[in-house]
Amino acid sequence: MRHHIQNKIYHVEILPPKQDSEKLEADLELFANKYARVMESGYCACITDNAMGNLAFQGTEMIQELDLPVYPEQVMIHLNTFHTKENLDEILNTCIEKGIKYLLVVSGDGSERLPKLKPSDIGAEGVESVTSVELLKYINREYKDKFVLGVAFNPYEPEDHEFEKMERKIAAGATFIITQPIIEKNPVVDKLLEKYPDVPVIVEAWMSKKLHLLSDAVGYTIPETTEYDPIATLKMLHKIYPKCGVYLALLGFKTQFDLIKDTWVSE
């Protein structure tokens, strides 16, 4: 992951089509186009896993069914705990088969329709439910040395709790961290960088103008009347966190993609 930061490789989020899409063919084409643009640009495509609990197709099945090329340094799959054991292993085996090595392991939002891994499914003992920690342990145990595993960090959660969780995530095998979106210098992220100087940290930049969604993500209300310029915020994040990578959430491929190539300016 250091390599990504040193070579200014953006992590670009791509959302697969939703399960209830009424224009599936068009959505698949759009996904394939976005993926191709990310590959051509040398960035890393980060494919979400039922983001916000919305039922969507899996990143691995998108790559398989659309026969998309995988360049190992350029693909990251999100993986949450809302799967059956069978489905989890299928995803992991497809990743190995396709050469996908980067996984972002998260607990996930879930929904009524999604099955949740049970501790007994993945040999987790002494816990009542499966979180990203148990999932990391399982992957590291059953798929040793096959993946580079990352985890999420939420600077808006109670700090002590979040750092305690992070400790367990690192102990379970996480080797890189991606934050929730930040829109300014964040003291909790600063502490994270101080505490884990050897772990690559990627800060999330919010590229959408939909502030209500950003409010949901950060956990406090950002007034809709706030002037928000995603590109300016992105440039600012590079200045504040020059040693971090950047994950671009909800990037506008039509209006923003061509603008980002000049945004990663070193000090």
Place this chain on the structure above:
Amino acid sequence: MKIVVCIKQVPATNDAKIDPETKRIVREGQKAILNPFDTYAVEEGVRLKEKFGGEVIVITMGPPKAEAVLCEAISAGADRGILLSDRAFAGSDTWATSYVLAKAIEKIGDVDLVICGKQAIDGDTAQVGPGIAAHLDWMQATYVMAVDSVEDKNITVKRMHEEGYDVCELQLPAVLTVVKDINTPRIPTLKGRLAAQKCEIPVWKPEDIGAEPDKIGLNGSPTRVVKTQPPEPRQTKTIRIEGTPQECARALVRELRLRSLV
């Protein structure tokens, strides 16, 4: 096993509107989905097929656009679908609907098991499954929460009720209606969705299934709806609990107990 799963397309809303003239649910302009309880029926059918071999056929009665829910069921593992669609079916109550479905099941032939969701979220009657069993004169078990075994033309199921469950043995062919405790429906794969888009759904009309005209549609429906109105929306109230974490936890448990929620 030859398994038929009866499914229904319903409005995707909790805010149902009712036509004051016809007393029927207004479906125009509403997004339509597969009845959530039917997803459990489809999943159970597919699981039984995977265990015992055979075929899962999904059927539905409705307008041409109801084909979408058949495709969805096929993408979730059903083998094929049949749409029962004709103007003559319009206005059918649960008795006439179950008659039409029963006639279709007879036409399919050699069916071992029929599975339905416990009820549809639009009508909430829970009558169609039992109605099919009555028309076919087959054994039935409603509110099934588990299929324990299938052996020698017998099926053993757990049937949920308020105080627990009954274990019932039924002779096949039989009709089951299932509750959501029975399984966790799989999420359709992209491969399944793409394959389902290419599948061809035959449309059967009354003459295809030998349905008698006076037993279908309004003519075949003994039910007369005299008045329908949506229920009052549920009143919600937010309570903010303050204090130390221990105090908050205690207060929360107390509030939940007062409402018999724990």
